[in-house]
Structure formats: structure tokens, C-alpha cells
Amino acid sequence: MIANDLDQVTTHAPPVEPLPVMRSRLLATVPGVVHGITRRVSGMGLADGNLGYSAPRDTADAWAMRRRWSAAIGVDSERLASAGQIHGADAVQVRADQAGRGARPGSGRVGLADALHTDEPGVALLSLHADCLPLLLVDPALPAVAAVHAGWRGTVADVAGAAVRAMAAAYGSSPEALFAFLGPAIGPCCYKVGADVAGAWRARAGDAASGALAPSVERDHWMLDLAGANSLLLARAGLMANNVEKSSVCTRCAGGAWFSHRGQGATTGRFGAIIALTG
Numbered sequence: 376m377i378a379n380d381l382d383q384v385t386t387h388a389p390p391v392e393p394l395p396v397m398r399s400r401l402l403a404t405v406p407g408v409v410h411g412i413t414r415r416v417s418g419m420g421l422a423d424g425n426l427g428y429s430a431p432r433d434t435a436d437a438w439a440m441r442r443r444w445s446a447a448i449g450v451d452s453e454r455l456a457s458a459g460q461i462h463g464a465d466a467v468q469v470r471a472d473q474a475g476r477g478a479r480p481g482s483g484r485v486g487l488a489d490a491l492h493t494d495e496p497g498v499a500l501l502s503l504h505a506d507c508l509p510l511l512l513v514d515p516a517l518p519a520v521a522a523v524h525a526g527w528r529g530t531v532a533d534v535a536g537a538a539v540r541a542m543a544a545a546y547g548s549s550p551e552a553l554f555a556f557l558g559p560a561i562g563p564c565c566y567k568v569g570a571d572v573a574g575a576w577r578a579r580a581g582d583a584a585s586g587a588l589a590p591s592v593e594r595d596h597w598m599l600d601l602a603g604a605n606s607l608l609l610a611r612a613g614l615m616a617n618n619v620e621k622s623s624v625c626t627r628c629a630g631g632a633w634f635s636h637r638g639q640g641a642t643t644g645r646f647g648a649i650i651a652l653t654g
């Protein structure tokens with residue numbers, strides 16, 4: 376596991392306005408791949424740089440923010456592709472003619488799914504987050520990329536493993552060759568869960584469950600480590616530890632710079648994880 380505890384603010388890609396895009400040092404080494412994770416920026420637009428369209432958020436503002444963040448990351452906002460996120464484990468391939476679905480308000484979506492993958496240049500995969508884990512996958516050999524959204528439901532459903540297997544099936548990707556970046560998510564310091572969630576995770580992880588689940592000080596509650604749990608699932612899917620980079624950011628603890636459902640409530644904004652092949 377590569378610890379990612381340094382500040383990852385990078386603001387290259389002039390002449391675009393500087394925005395505090397988070398990038399993975401590991402994924403940034405792959406030629407032909409661009410990626411970035413947006414943040415909460417106080418005073419940016421109407422809702423601190425929110426990218427989500429769901430009510431009560433202002434869709435015109437969110438589209439304007441998508442354009443600004445996309446430019447900073449280096450993708451075409453008109454070719455964003457996103458799905459309706461349903462906390463499941465389906466992985467959907469996005470083809471070039473689907474680029475733009477889920478970009479502008481009212482542009483439709485690439486189905487209902489929590490994992491999107493593509494091997495076609497210029498398709499900018501987008502997932503939206505407010506505590507749930509963003510997971511970006513890259514097959515540097517092909518190349519091919521994936522964007523995954525994993526809250527507790529997606530984690531116990533093994534959406535991470537499903538994405539790896541989908542890339543293997545679609546492109547012949549070898550799991551041991553894949554690179555992964557686990558971005559900011561609610562951390563084990565803040566993610567208190569009940570017996571139902573703890574039981575579901577134990578059923579998924581078996582003997583290894585305690586590696587991502589610790590007792591809470593509150594009776595019959597536990598602290599779940601989403602990034603740790605998904606790291607375990609990636610290892611089981613065949614990824615090598617040295618090819619997995621993990622952010623140390625807890626979105627609730629660092630709520631000034633990240634949208635957090637637990638910290639700010641259901642109507643808070645969404646930050647985005649974006650990845651694309653440049654061709």
C-alpha cells in the first residue's frame with residue numbers, strides 16, 4: 376500500500392484557472408490518462424463547487440462548476456459520462472458514442488450503476504461523492520480506466536471486485552497489472568455503523584473483516600473503514616499492494632474542503648472523481 380499523506384494539490388495545466396484538484400501520484404505516472412478529484416471550495420459558485428444535480432441544488436450552477444473543474448482536470452465537460460448511483464455492484468462499459476450522457480443537466484445518464492469503465496479516448500467518466508469512497512482504476516498496458524462509487528452497500532456488494540472483473544472481461548485486463556487510487560471518503564474515525572452493516576461486512580470479508588471494522592465506544596456500534604475494506608477487496612480481486620494508493624483524507628473531519636453527508640447533512644453538495652483516456 377502506498378501511503379498518500381502528502382498534500383496532493385496540483386495546479387498545473389495552464390492557462391486554466393488554478394483549482395485544488397487532488398491527483399494520485401501513482402495514476403499520474405500513466406501516459407495517456409488524465410484524472411482528478413474535485414473538492415469543496417468555499418465561495419466557489421453558489422454551492423462551494425458542487426457538481427451534483429439532485430434537488431435542492433442549482434443545476435445551472437452545478438453545470439458551470441462541472442465546466443470549471445473539467446477544464447482544470449483536462450477533460451471536455453461535454454464528454455463527461457455518469458450513471459445514476461444506486462449503491463450496487465454493476466459495472467457498465469461506456470462507449471465513445473455515450474460520452475456526454477450525464478454531462479449537462481437533462482442529458483440522460485449511462486444507466487444505473489456504481490462502476491463505469493471504458494477503453495475509448497475522450498470519454499470522461501464521472502462519479503459523485505459526499506463520504507462514499509471514490510475508487511479510480513487504470514490498466515496502464517491497454518490502457519483502460521474505471522470510476523467506482525463505494526459506500527457501505529457497494530462495499531459489501533464488492534463493487535470494487537466487480538469493476539476489476541468487468542475490466543478483465545471487457546479488455547482482458549490482468550488484475551495484477553491494474554493501478555488503483557482510493558480517494559477521500561469518510562474515515563474509520565467518523566463512520567459509525569450499526570449491527571446490520573457490521574454483519575454485512577463480516578459476511579463479505581470473513582476472517583479478514585476486523586481489518587476494516589473496529590468496535591465503537593457506543594454499544595452495538597462499530598467504526599467501518601471504507602478505504603481499508605475496499606483495499607482488502609482489491610487485494611482479493613488480484614491487485615498488488617504496491618499498485619494501490621490510498622488517500623488519508625476523512626471527508627467528515629476535513630469537511631471544510633470536502634462534501635460530507637454525515638458531517639453536513641443530506642442536502643450538502645457532491646465532489647466528483649473524473650478519469651479519462653486522452654488517446
Ligand SMILES: [Zn+2]
Pocket residue numbers: 561562563564565566625626627628629
Ligand atoms: Zn473523520
